[in-house]
Amino acid sequence: MKLYYTPGACSMAVHIVLCELGLPHELVKVDLKSHTTESGDNFNTINPKGYVPTLQLNDGQRLTEVPAILNYLAEHLPEGGLLPPAGSLKRFRVQEWLAFIGSELHKSFGPLFRPDLNEEWKAALLANIEKRLAYLDNALTGQDYLTGSRFSVADAYLFTILNWAGPMHIDLSRWPSLLAFQKRVAARPAVEKAMRAEGLLH
Known part of the structure; x- marks a missing residue:
């Protein structure tokens, strides 16, 4: 997985959960003022909303919005215990x-x-x-x-x-x-x- 993040921004919640679950991930820093990644890519082409976080999944699909990503990760590895059982x-x-x-x-x-x-x-x-x-x-x-x-x-x-x-x-x-x-x-x-x-x- 690949996390597009800005240091200390709300994307850090996703970063923390990736680390809590021990999930392998790559970090790509985003400059929110210029809307570019550290390699110079236009971030708006990655996430048209123009803000972090964006999580690129292993199949290439991208997921945005903190609560959605947090839920996805916790359910991706339920044995990590970061979400109680479904339906409870x-x-x-x-x-x-x-x-x-x-x-x-x-x-x-x-x-x-x-x-x-x-x-x-x-x-x-x-x-x-x-x-x-x-x-x-x-x-x-x-x-x-x-x-x-x-x-x-x-x-x-x-x-x-x-x-x-x-x-x-x-x-x-x-x-x-x-x-x-x-x-x-x-x-x-x-x-x-x-x-x-x-x-x-x-």
């Missing part, structure tokens, strides 16, 4: 978290990276993000991961988005359970491997 309520809990992270957290953070963001809009976005972080902090109180004691694809996604808090000057220490979660996930060998490969750890 626990499986739908993971899907519930993936939807929440994607629609309520990821999409709220996204505009903060825009250079033309005005202060009023920024304040509104930050207020919304803080509400979501408080909700997550409460959900994580007393447990290691979003659905209990077992790491899932939803945790990889949440960890990736939480890493954007630092560049946005959001102090996670206000939410101790969330901060503990971030540190716990960061210490996982597969997470360290993915971050090091993306140049985020030295």
